Amino acid sequence: AQKITQTQPGMFVQEKEAVTLDCTYDTSDQSYGLFWYKQPSSGEMIFLIYQGSYDEQNATEGRYSLNFQKARKSANLVISASQLGDSAMYFCAMREPGGGSARQLTFGSGTQLTVLP
Amino acid sequence: EAGVTQFPSHSVIEKGQTVTLRCDPISGHDNLYWYRRVMGKEIKFLLHFVKESKQDESGMPNNRFLAERTGGTYSTLKVQPAELEDSGVYFCASSPLLAGGNEQFFGPGTRLTVL
Numbered sequence: 001a002q003k004i005t006q007t008q009p010g011m012f013v014q015e016k017e018a019v020t021l022d023c024t025y026d027t028s029d030q031s032y033g034l035f036w037y038k039q040p041s042s043g044e045m046i047f048l049i050y051q052g053s054y055d056e057q058n059a060t061e062g063r064y065s066l067n068f069q070k071a072r073k074s075a076n077l078v079i080s081a082s083q084l085g086d087s088a089m090y091f092c093a094m095r096e097p098g099g100g101s102a103r104q105l106t107f108g109s110g111t112q113l114t115v116l117p
Numbered sequence: 118e119a120g121v122t123q124f125p126s127h128s129v130i131e132k133g134q135t136v137t138l139r140c141d142p143i144s145g146h147d148n149l150y151w152y153r154r155v156m157g158k159e160i161k162f163l164l165h166f167v168k169e170s171k172q173d174e175s176g177m178p179n180n181r182f183l184a185e186r187t188g189g190t191y192s193t194l195k196v197q198p199a200e201l202e203d204s205g206v207y208f209c210a211s212s213p214l215l216a217g218g219n220e221q222f223f224g225p226g227t228r229l230t231v232l
Contacts (some may be wrong), residue, residue, distance in 0.1 A: 045223035102148050107160040
C-alpha cells in the first residue's frame with residue numbers, strides 16, 4: 001500500500017522568505033505521480049504542482065518548486081518569496097499506480113503553513 | 118468553465134438521520150472521485166466512478182454509505198443512518214478520462230456534522 005508522510009504539522013515563515021514543506025512517500029512501484037495541493041481556510045483544494053516518477057527535471061510552477069529526490073523517496077515543496085496569502089494547509093499526495101492518470105490519490109496528513117508579516 | 122460543485126456546503130444532522138451529498142463534476146469529466154477528511158486525519162479515498170460505473174469502491178467504510186452516478190453526470194453520496202464518526206469534510210473531485218491531464222479538480226467540500 002502507498003503511504004505519504006508529512007512530518008511537519010505546522011510551519012511558520014516570514015513574509016518574503018522561502019519555506020520547504022517536507023513529504024516522504026513509500027511505494028514499491030516504479031511508476032507513480034506526486035502532487036501538492038493547497039487548502040486555504042475557505043476549504044477548497046487547489047492543485048499546485050505535479051511530479052512524475054520518470055520526470056528527470058524537478059517540477060516548477062511559478063513560486064512553487066518540487067524538490068524530488070527519488071532515491072530518498074522525498075518530494076518536498078519549496079515556496080519562494082512567501083506571501084501572506086500562502087497561509088493554508090498543504091497536502092502532499094501520491095497517485096495510485098496502474099490505470100494511467102485515473103487512479104485515486106493517497107494523501108498525507110498535511111502541514112499548516114502560517115506566513116508572518 | 119464551472120469547476121466542481123458540491124451541495125450542500127454544510128450539513129448538520131442528528132445521529133440516525135439520513136443525509137445525501139451531491140457533486141457536480143466539471144462537464145465532460147468521466148472520472149469522479151469521493152474523498153473524506155475526518156477531523157484531524159488524512160484525506161481518505163472513498164470511491165471512484167468512470168462515467169456511471171463504480172471503478173473502485175474499496176474505500177467505502179461500510180454499507181451505510183451508498184454512492185450513485187446515474188447517467189454519468191452528477192453523483193450523490195448517501196449516508197444512512199449517519200453515525201457520529203461520519204462527521205468530516207467530504208470532497209468530490211473529477212478528471213478527464215483520457216491521459217494527458219494529471220490533475221484531479223476538487224470541489225469545495227461538504228462539511229458534515231453528526232450530533
